[in-house]
Amino acid sequence: MTAHALEISGLAKEFDGQEVLHGVDLSVQSGTVTAVVGASGCGKTTLLRLVAGFETPDAGTISIAGRPVADVGRSVPAHRRDVGYVAQDGALFPHLTVGQNIAYGLNGSARSTRARVTELLETVSLDADMARRRPHQLSGGQQQRVALARALAREPALMLLDEPFSALDTGLRSSTRAAVARLLAEAGVTTLLVTHDQEEALSIADQVAVMRDGRFTRVGTPQQVYLTPGDVFTARFLGDCVLLPATITSGVADCALGRVPVRGDVADGSVTLLLRPEQLVAGAVSDGEGGTGVGTVLSSEFRGRDVLLTVDVGGGDPISVRRHGIDPPGVDAKVRVDVIGTATVLDERP
């Protein structure tokens, strides 16, 4: 498919003189899931509300399925935008039953509506009997699935999910997330999801956009943004980091852990190197041994399935290394830290 289900360009919005979004651009391919991830207050919810039509932008344009819905001085109201919207808490109508909630946006004969409601309940893996229940009789996960079914009922061109899993408790969150991801993929619904949970964004999305202070710092596939985040902020936001000062000579970095290959074409000079803890392997060595990559364990934090070692390798801050929890080296033990794969050069120093 060539048409973009969502095309945003130069989008800006301010509230009470305070700029919330500064010229945001984003394209979402039809049939894919895009996650906008950022700390709370970064403007990601505002972005979603602008796309939904609950707010009007101060500048910039939005097109949904090739149709402009927001332009300078022109804004299509929310109810004519052909989007589905699922709020954080589901926002089910408390005065209607589950079935009536799902049928809310449908026009048609009572029979066809009933059939459609049953079908939608099945799509979100809920019993057809649920249709007669009231929203307050459902669990949080069920409410969220009803909200999704309600939004799917009108077969929108674009589905908007505002932190849809954050109100659920941890166990329910991952199972609901998996179910929703599968469902959206099967239905082929283009989805824009907003979340503050980077793990959620990385696991569910085809495209991840990291937002900070009303701007995207990095947009790309989950692998791209995780492995080559660009700047320190984005790197830290997406997961634990090991940052090392290094010198580049003809595509290879020299750092406290020895010579490490780097990704892409990098000019020679001093840089900051990004490694993820899972790229490092710590092996015990005898006390007398020295050389590059050998360091002293400063602390060892037992975390069940693994241990987190803090190792002083000399030259710069101590680094964190994750290691399996069998026979971990104790404090003051010597370890050799080896690097798996390639490192990434960051744009700026931390």
Place this chain on the structure above:
Amino acid sequence: MITDTIPAARRPASVERPGPALVGAVVVLVAATLVPLGYVAWSVIATGPLEVYALVARPRVVELLVNTVGLVVVTVPLCVVLGVGAAWLVERTDVPGRSLWRPLLVAPLAVPAFVNSYAWVSVVPSLHGFWAGILVATTSYFPFVYVPAAATLRRLDPAMEESARALGSSPAGAFWRVVLPQLRLAILGGGLLIGVHLLAEYGAFAMLRFPTLTTAIFEQFQATFNGAAGSTLAGVLVLLCLVLLAGEAAARGTARYSRIGSGAARYLSPHRLGAKAIPAWSVLAVLVALSLGVPAWTILRWLWIGGTEVWDVDGIVSATVQTAGLAAVAATATTVLAFPFAWVAVRYRGFFARFVEGTNFVTSSMPGIVTALALVTVAIRLAPPLYQTVALVLAAYVLLFIPRAMVNLRSGLAQIPPGIEEASRSLGVSPTRTFVRVTLRLVAPAAAAGASLVFVAVATELTATLLLAPTGTSTLAMRFWSLSSELDYAAAAPYALLLVGLSVPVTLVLFRQSTRAAAL
């Protein structure tokens, strides 16, 4: 930056502005609610400063002023002491029969003050003057302090009192230094309500032959219709009212509702009264006997004496039908008209919303007699055909009772998360249809509660009804008033019973509030 940190319920407030239709409707309504104040200001200006001074600086006016101010100055503190004391005994000590006292101490609110007056006068026919006024007013109005004080005491975090005790305070010390300050808002709110009622009450004091500004204005009106003397007195009354409001606002200061526990979280073991249990019980018993026993005994005694003869079925049925009709129309109109106010107050922030709230607060405290006078004057000057019509008395009811409808509508609207309306719009339903299908449907219970409060208030209203009702109208309150004025106490008893019976449901609501929320 902002959106994520603002709680969801407040979000639209900073985003949207009220549309022109809404602003127009609200401006017209605000203008209408300002009619009483505007009338007073206009008539004082029209009379001229010298004339006004001559009218005010009369011994008669000074006497009325002393009576009225004295009434407020003595009754309000008395009610505070009785209300807070009773609330503390019932909620925080092991006084015998606590669950029985709770409803009994709220119940006096079901007896309109003029019915209470009637009860006392028929028990002690010689009762009149200042101290009689204090007695009737105190026994009628102390629950206005009791209800919020009891609610606050029930919900205060027990840890506060316990911490004070652990820091070395005696039980009395903990009460003065920790508990009483927490009751400040309850006391101020209840006190203001009592003050406003004292200024506005006509029937109760007229029956006790105790002249206040309101009774004097009423007599002036009946004698000279709308002379300068009456409107100048109304000006003085409005001034007193504004002083009361300003005083309460100043005393309240920046105080906010105290941290209040979640209610059922923990149970605070009550203070043991020991040997003092019997005196404490007796105080409550006397209070209930005076406030509830006297009216109950009087009404039942007259009904017993009167037998079946006092049940003038035709008169009672016709008065009931008229009362119900007036009250139903007024309740519907008031609730509908309160809607734009409540909508603006809940959904928008900024100068306009605050202005609307401020004017509502002031106009809601205007005595009924001022509203009635203002409407009569405006009708005679601008629309003479309206005078002596049901429309005019309905307008007075709307102006007087809009706040009661609004309080309920506001809380009802505030409980609807804006996310629900957004969900509806994202499902392809237009804002107007969303309002009908979602908002209106969800606010309906609150609107019904507000409407029933207004219904009861109208059904037991006396002052404005007496002044404005067209000739031939005869509501329950009017029938009661004319019969008891003719000293036909037995014939008035069935009407008193009906008036009390009408007020019982509202009193039940207040009783439930006293065992739940912190505000009246």
